[in-house]
Amino acid sequence: MTGVAQGPTRLISQGTAERLFEALLYDRVCELVDLDQMFELQCFLTAELMNVGVKGEESVAIGRALIDRALAQLATDDRRYLRARSAFRGCDCERVERELEAERR
Numbered sequence: 001m002t003g004v005a006q007g008p009t010r011l012i013s014q015g016t017a018e019r020l021f022e023a024l025l026y027d028r029v030c031e032l033v034d035l036d037q038m039f040e041l042q043c044f045l046t047a048e049l050m051n052v053g054v055k056g057e058e059s060v061a062i063g064r065a066l067i068d069r070a071l072a073q074l075a076t077d078d079r080r081y082l083r084a085r086s087a088f089r090g091c092d093c094e095r096v097e098r099e100l101e102a103e104r105r
Helices: 015-033 035-051 056-074 077-086 093-104
Strands: none
Touching: 035 056
């Protein structure tokens, strides 16, 4: 033994850690979304599309695409934070916003 201190041994690879983190985050987001209501919305959209003449699988695909677009739009909608700000009093969102703004300059 040479007496040189060695760092901790990595238990999992970085790729595995990233996948686990992503899976945990996805589970957390799913807890925030009412999936039953989302399914009911998809059924409603599909039925309404069929009522105006769109056929079977095409109406399902269009309904899904409409929901996907709405969810993607949510990610950039500032209104998503209005209620959350008061719920997370311990979160320093203003600091994060200042740092992001400084990075953009």
